[in-house]
Amino acid sequence: MGRRVNETAVTEFILLGLSSNPHVKIALFGLFLTVYLITVVGNGLIVLLAVADPRLHTPMYFFLSNLSFLDICYTTSSIPxxxxxxxxxxxxxxxxxxxxxxxxxxxxxMTECVLLAMMSYDRWVAVCNPLRYTLIMSKKVCVAMAAFSWGGSFLLILVPSLTGQASLCGHNVVNHFACEIQAMLKLACSDTRGNQIIMFATSILTLLLPFGFILVTYARIIATVLKMHSAENRTKAFSTCSSHLMVVVLFYGTAMSMYLRPKSRTSSNQDKFIAIFYGTITPMLNPLIYSLRNKDVKQAFWKVTGRKRYL
Structure with a gap:
């Protein structure tokens, strides 16, 4: 009975954040405010352009607008x-x-992990089956793939949420800047092996399997591109796929280093900096990577803003 009282006594959590120094916290406020504004404006602009410009009504930009909308939601869940x-x-x-x-x-x-895999499939079809691209990547197929990314991730998140929370027994000091699941499990005084097994299995489904699928599709893409006789076509294909591959490396690299490495009972500053990278920095970089390397996006921007671009 005493243990139950301790569990119910936890009504709030104290987040230690990145620093307790007031001057450092003010500097962090300015930094993360800048990151958040760039993320929202950049990703919001991509969503706007994908909707407003008919030339961007293609499967590639449909998935990109989904990614941008997701990144706005992702950063909004923690940065404010x-x-x-x-x-x-x-x-x-x-x-x-x-x-x-x-x-x-x-x-x-989880949704971002699956969505990036869907985007790699789109690039594979575009490069390896260009004549059948519009047939394979029809509007109905694209909507179904996006719905699978969002809906499948929602069903997966129900598994850990319905299995019950670990007993906290009065512990409420979280060595993190957000309620991140790894940091929360380190507060538990009960046996968390079941939670860890479920989380590891979920990580395999949402990290390893999609990442493996992306590696296979890009191996096929590279093999196809190398067989092209035209240097211009090879350059165009690599340019189209390189932006997506950069995003994949940034996001999956940091996420896998967090969720697939051996767990410790204590939180470290390394965990927090890794979480900052895949939770805030990568969503900010995504629109910059896609827009700065993409002629269609830049042309759509000049068109929507009503400005002429002179070469």
């Missing part, structure tokens, strides 16, 4: 809270809000 905590002497979050943030962030992260 980080900003408020940078200005607070004692950053706290309620029990309900903490677990809501944890599951929402986990759901969005």
């Amino acid at each position: 809270q980080m900003l408020s905590h940078c200005l607070s002497a004692k950053p706290t979050i309620s029990h309900a809000r903490c677990f809501a943030q944890m599951y929402i962030s986990l759901f969005l992260g």
